[in-house]
Amino acid sequence: MADFSFQDLTPEVILDAIEGVGLYPASGLLALNSYENRVYQFLDDDGKRYVVKFYRPARWSNEQIQEEHDYLSELAELDIPVVQPLRFAGESLLEYQGYRFTVFPSVGGRALEADNLDQLDELGRQLGRIHKVGAAKPFTHRPALVTPEAIDEIVSELLSCNLLPHSLYTSFDTILNFIAERLKATNWQAFPSIRLHGDCHVGNLLVRDEGLTLVDLDDSRQGPAVQDMWMMLSGDRMQQELQLATLVEAYEEFTTFNPAELRLIEPLRSFRIINYMAWLAKRWQDPAFQHNFSWFAEERYWEQQILALKEQLAALDEPPLRLQPNF
Structure with missing residues (x-):
C-alpha cells in the first residue's frame, strides 16, 4: 500500500x-x-x-x-x-x-493564547514536568529532530519536486543550500537531546476549566528542550523576551533550562520552514493535500518562499533572544 x-x-x-x-x-x-x-x-x-x-x-x-x-x-x-x-x-x-x-x-477545550502570560506560565510548568520525564531516558526507535541525513533528505525532496518552477530552480536551489549548510554547521550535539512533545504550538494546547492539556504527540522526537518553547513566542523582541522569561521561570520549578539553547531558535525555525515544504512535496500525491494546499503548486508560492528563506538566512545571523537579568 x-x-x-x-x-x-x-x-x-x-x-x-x-x-x-x-x-x-x-x-x-x-x-x-x-x-x-x-x-x-x-x-x-x-x-x-x-x-x-x-x-x-x-x-x-x-x-x-x-x-x-x-x-x-x-x-x-x-x-x-x-x-x-x-x-x-x-x-x-x-x-x-x-x-x-x-x-x-x-x-475538549480552547486553544492557548500565546500572548496570555498566565497561560504561558502554566505551559512552562507543564513543559518542565514533561521534559523532566523526557530527559530520564531516550527514545530507542524514534529519530532525532534534526540530523544531517534529515537535512539532506529535505533538500533532495524539494529540488526534485516537479512543482518547483524551472525559472526559479537556480534561485531556490541556491538559498535552500545556504540554509542547509548553516543547519549542518550548527553544533546540535552540544546540547542535551531529550524526548519532546515535538510540535508544541497553540493548536496542540487546550485550555480547559481544570487547566492546560497537551495533545497530539504524533511528532514526538529527540531534540533540544527549546524546541517545545520557541513556537510560543510572538511579537517584537521585547515581547518575545518577556514571554520567554515567563515560560522559563515556570519551567525551572521542575527542571533546569540551559539558556545557551536560545541560539538554536532560529536554526530550529529554519528547519521547520524547509521541513514543512518537504512534507507538502512528499505528500502531494495524497488527494487531500492537493485539495487543501493547492497554492503549493502556484509559482507565486515558490517566489514567496525564496524571499522568506533569504529573510531567514539573515535571521540566523541576528543575536539570540536573551533571558531577563534574573536568569
Whole structure:
C-alpha cells in the first residue's frame, strides 16, 4: 500500500474497526483536522466521546508508534495533563485490514493564547514536568529532530519536486543550500537531546476549566528542550523576551533550562520552514493535500518562499533572544 493511501479506509471499515474493540458509535464520524493521519470523533453508546486515529501507512514503524504511546503513559501516570491512548486487552496500537489505529478519549477545550502570560506560565510548568520525564531516558526507535541525513533528505525532496518552477530552480536551489549548510554547521550535539512533545504550538494546547492539556504527540522526537518553547513566542523582541522569561521561570520549578539553547531558535525555525515544504512535496500525491494546499503548486508560492528563506538566512545571523537579568 502506498504511504499516502487512505482510499480503502471507508466509513464501513472505520466502524468495523471501532466495533472490533467493543465500542459502538451512536453518532456519525466527525472528521477532525488532520492531514498526516485520518482522525475521527464519535459518541459511543455509553454516552462518552472518543477519538480514533488511523495512522498513515509506512510513516512510523510499530515500534515508533508504541514509543509515543508509552511516553504518554509515563506522563499520565505522574498526572501530567496529556491524553493517553486507551488500551484494549493491554494493547494501545490496534490493527484492522492493514490499517493501524488507536482510540483516545475525546478532550475538549480552547486553544492557548500565546500572548496570555498566565497561560504561558502554566505551559512552562507543564513543559518542565514533561521534559523532566523526557530527559530520564531516550527514545530507542524514534529519530532525532534534526540530523544531517534529515537535512539532506529535505533538500533532495524539494529540488526534485516537479512543482518547483524551472525559472526559479537556480534561485531556490541556491538559498535552500545556504540554509542547509548553516543547519549542518550548527553544533546540535552540544546540547542535551531529550524526548519532546515535538510540535508544541497553540493548536496542540487546550485550555480547559481544570487547566492546560497537551495533545497530539504524533511528532514526538529527540531534540533540544527549546524546541517545545520557541513556537510560543510572538511579537517584537521585547515581547518575545518577556514571554520567554515567563515560560522559563515556570519551567525551572521542575527542571533546569540551559539558556545557551536560545541560539538554536532560529536554526530550529529554519528547519521547520524547509521541513514543512518537504512534507507538502512528499505528500502531494495524497488527494487531500492537493485539495487543501493547492497554492503549493502556484509559482507565486515558490517566489514567496525564496524571499522568506533569504529573510531567514539573515535571521540566523541576528543575536539570540536573551533571558531577563534574573536568569
